[in-house]
Amino acid sequence: MSEVISAVPSVNTRVFFSKTDRAKYISHLDLNRAMQGAIKRAKLPVWYTEGYNPHMYVQFMLPLSLGQEGVREVLDFRLLEDVPFEEVTERLNNALPLDIRAVETAAPVLKNTDITTAEYEITADIDKEDFLKFTESEKIIVEKKTKKGTSEINLKPLISELSVCERITLRLPAGNDFNINPMLLLDAYRAALGKELSRVRIVRTKILCADGSEFR
Amino acid sequence: MTENLYKNTEMMNKLDEFLLDIQKPARYIGGEVGSVIKDKSKVDVRFAFCFPDTYEIGMSHLGMKILYGLKNAVPNYWCERVFMPLPDMEEQMRRRGIPLYALESLDPIREFDFIGFTIQYELCYTTILEMLDLAGLPVLAEERTELTPLVVAGGPCVCNAEPLCDFIDLFIIGEGEEVNLELMRLMEQCKKESAPKREFLERAAQIEGIYIPSLYDVEYNADGTVKSITARKPAPQTVTKRIVHDIDKMYAPDNFVVPFCDIVHNRAVVEVLRGCIRGCRFCQAGYIYRPFREKGKTAILDQTRCLCENTGYDEVSLSSLSTSDYKDIEGLLKTLTDYTSKNGINLSLPSLRVDRFSEEVFKEITDVRKSGLTFAPEAGSQRLRNVINKNVTEKNVLDSVKIAFEGGYSAIKLYFMLGLPTETEEDIEGIYDLAKAVVEQFYANPNRKKGKAPSVSVSLSTFIPKPFTPFEFEPQASEEEIRSKQKHIMEYANDKKITISRSKYDVSLLEAVLARADRRVGKAVYLAWKKGCKLDGWEEYFDMNKWREAFGECGLDMSFYANRRREYDETAPWSHINMLVSREFLINENKKAHEGETTPNCREQCSNCGIIKNVGGDICRAIR
Ligand code: SF4
Numbered sequence: 001m002s003e004v005i006s007a008v009p010s011v012n013t014r015v016f017f018s019k020t021d022r023a024k025y026i027s028h029l030d031l032n033r034a035m036q037g038a039i040k041r042a043k044l045p046v047w048y049t050e051g052y053n054p055h056m057y058v059q060f061m062l063p064l065s066l067g068q069e070g071v072r073e074v075l076d077f078r079l080l081e082d083v084p085f086e087e088v089t090e091r092l093n094n095a096l097p098l099d100i101r102a103v104e105t106a107a108p109v110l111k112n113t114d115i116t117t118a119e120y121e122i123t124a125d126i127d128k129e130d131f132l133k134f135t136e137s138e139k140i141i142v143e144k145k146t147k148k149g150t151s152e153i154n155l156k157p158l159i160s161e162l163s164v165c166e167r168i169t170l171r172l173p174a175g176n177d178f179n180i181n182p183m184l185l186l187d188a189y190r191a192a193l194g195k196e197l198s199r200v201r202i203v204r205t206k207i208l209c210a211d212g213s214e215f216r
Numbered sequence: 217m218t219e220n221l222y223k224n225t226e227m228m229n230k231l232d233e234f235l236l237d238i239q240k241p242a243r244y245i246g247g248e249v250g251s252v253i254k255d256k257s258k259v260d261v262r263f264a265f266c267f268p269d270t271y272e273i274g275m276s277h278l279g280m281k282i283l284y285g286l287k288n289a290v291p292n293y294w295c296e297r298v299f300m301p302l303p304d305m306e307e308q309m310r311r312r313g314i315p316l317y318a319l320e321s322l323d324p325i326r327e328f329d330f331i332g333f334t335i336q337y338e339l340c341y342t343t344i345l346e347m348l349d350l351a352g353l354p355v356l357a358e359e360r361t362e363l364t365p366l367v368v369a370g371g372p373c374v375c376n377a378e379p380l381c382d383f384i385d386l387f388i389i390g391e392g393e394e395v396n397l398e399l400m401r402l403m404e405q406c407k408k409e410s411a412p413k414r415e416f417l418e419r420a421a422q423i424e425g426i427y428i429p430s431l432y433d434v435e436y437n438a439d440g441t442v443k444s445i446t447a448r449k450p451a452p453q454t455v456t457k458r459i460v461h462d463i464d465k466m467y468a469p470d471n472f473v474v475p476f477c478d479i480v481h482n483r484a485v486v487e488v489l490r491g492c493i494r495g496c497r498f499c500q501a502g503y504i505y506r507p508f509r510e511k512g513k514t515a516i517l518d519q520t521r522c523l524c525e526n527t528g529y530d531e532v533s534l535s536s537l538s539t540s541d542y543k544d545i546e547g548l549l550k551t552l553t554d555y556t557s558k559n560g561i562n563l564s565l566p567s568l569r570v571d572r573f574s575e576e577v578f579k580e581i582t583d584v585r586k587s588g589l590t591f592a593p594e595a596g597s598q599r600l601r602n603v604i605n606k607n608v609t610e611k612n613v614l615d616s617v618k619i620a621f622e623g624g625y626s627a628i629k630l631y632f633m634l635g636l637p638t639e640t641e642e643d644i645e646g647i648y649d650l651a652k653a654v655v656e657q658f659y660a661n662p663n664r665k666k667g668k669a670p671s672v673s674v675s676l677s678t679f680i681p682k683p684f685t686p687f688e689f690e691p692q693a694s695e696e697e698i699r700s701k702q703k704h705i706m707e708y709a710n711d712k713k714i715t716i717s718r719s720k721y722d723v724s725l726l727e728a729v730l731a732r733a734d735r736r737v738g739k740a741v742y743l744a745w746k747k748g749c750k751l752d753g754w755e756e757y758f759d760m761n762k763w764r765e766a767f768g769e770c771g772l773d774m775s776f777y778a779n780r781r782r783e784y785d786e787t788a789p790w791s792h793i794n795m796l797v798s799r800e801f802l803i804n805e806n807k808k809a810h811e812g813e814t815t816p817n818c819r820e821q822c823s824n825c826g827i828i829k830n831v832g833g834d835i836c837r838a839i840r
Contacts, residue, residue, distance in 0.1 A: 022247035040528035
């Protein structure tokens, strides 16, 4: 594993982008293709892998599930020439579909392993008081798919910063090694409620580090 | 600004309710790069461009991209895309009362001025009805009394539009580049004048290339053949197809809608020529797209560069009926590869002919690398290839195959037709013999990889006679005949390295019926659709029993349309349509076919097909 990574020059550009509205129906694979297309149309001088079949090297931090929106998602690549970050943002926006927008470009500060948590905003046709009560139950046991099949986990201690006002906001563990999809919580609530939830909208609003600061 | 225009919260909320339960939702929400968004308040004419098949197929179609770009280039016209939803999506839409909508604005298409279908194959006819119905419109033209939405259709199949006359208000015959805009201008005007539908149609009938079926009366003979077709004023007695005279100055798209999800052909496509010089007698495209016109090298290069830059595609394919017939193909490839190789773009050439398959050209094809090599000799013997005027010899095939094997290939696919006019058992055996000769060619290569065996697959389709070809008079072979031909080749087969695949007869029969149908068949199309037929081109949805019932219920005999020889003096259901190739020429070609006589390709010698007489001397560039 480490040899493979050392063959890749380090990334020097981090684009924060949003993926909302119609774009929430684009799978991660299709997002990858759409981003690479945009980078090509924007004519950004990005690094390609070497070898027989070179391809553009881009890295996404946390894939979003199909149907979920994100307002500050993360994409990394390496620029081979200096392009002012503001210009990168602008050129990308001219080349991206309307519902995928580059928000900001910066030099990467942290590593993907620094990500521990993500914050979500959830709206749905649900009784918020009832939902709050549900999250206060002692245990919220859900089935989570892992590489080795499914395992039961208790979501209760994993939820943090829950607030239920106009919208529901909460934080859940995030990262490449351990990630909790907010749908797990909603599915558990739906099961407890015994009926379908409608108008569910999930937006990932922040990607966070252990100290609670935003991933940079 | 545009971002707000583009939001259709009402429809989006409805879709959000269920779209995640649908297979590949990305194909139902638009929003792709390159899709055109306009301010509705500044748009005078809205056109819903419908492709009566799935997103993946429709989005791969060049003609749609051309007309989409062309119409949207006019500031106050807005053209949007519409495809046929698959059953999981359609079921939800119907259940929730969501009418068929266009992908750009997400607005229901019944609010548009035009609903336009491009008709590429006969087996999409019921899908057209399904789309109209899903849009919330009556499928019968006479029940749509308002001026808008006006339902129009174009594409190769409308050269015999008769089975669709009950459903479509207006047909566009021939090339759409100019006439589409003329129609939209007429609509703009008629809307301003609040003209009724009738008036619009009568005015449109006077535009060259426009066929208004409701202005023609058809009478039949006692034996069921057409007696006469009479135009009512002000419609012309004969509708002549439109062509674009200057192909270099013709609109070519500088951008494509780049889909999010994978489609059949996800790449840039540049048209290099129109028409075909070959004159294969079974091939409708070879006649209805005449005259032959080539784009200049500079135009092709400019269009390639522009498209690749705007779309970001790293693959471009050259499109035409027969790209290797481009006069200076080597020069063209050189010009293009200078650009593509510098920019990391792959060039692919899908429609190559065997007899111009030089090593030089071979090196340039990347397409082939992926999919394996295919050749279409179409018939098994030289005699029968002469009958169909497919001027390819066994030597051509074997020479090309030799280059391929030397280039490291081991899989070859060969396409043939069964049921061609005059076909005998020897011709059928010839198919297998040719496949065996290909296998031998593999072993003749001294540098072949030891221990590796070639794989040759033979694909047998059923010949379908089409209007405006020299074979429009021919009967299609019956099911029993095709079965016995298939049986014969299976009995003759003795080599495991050759695999044979056969097409389903039912599908080819229906295609043959619809291709040469008259107006009465519209009733059967309607009934088949009522019984649930749609997406007939998809094996999983095709149901021949429903079609048989439909024909039975309206007292029509499929074999009357498919399996009957038509006399030269019979009035064809499409005899009021002039595709510029003369009937005398087609009859003469048919006679020559039966005598096994070939016709030289148009570059060798002009055979006076009627184009020059109809259009004038300098339009056909095959002879220059
Ligand atoms: S006019 Fe002559 S050269 Fe042109 S397509 Fe017809 S036969 Fe061929």
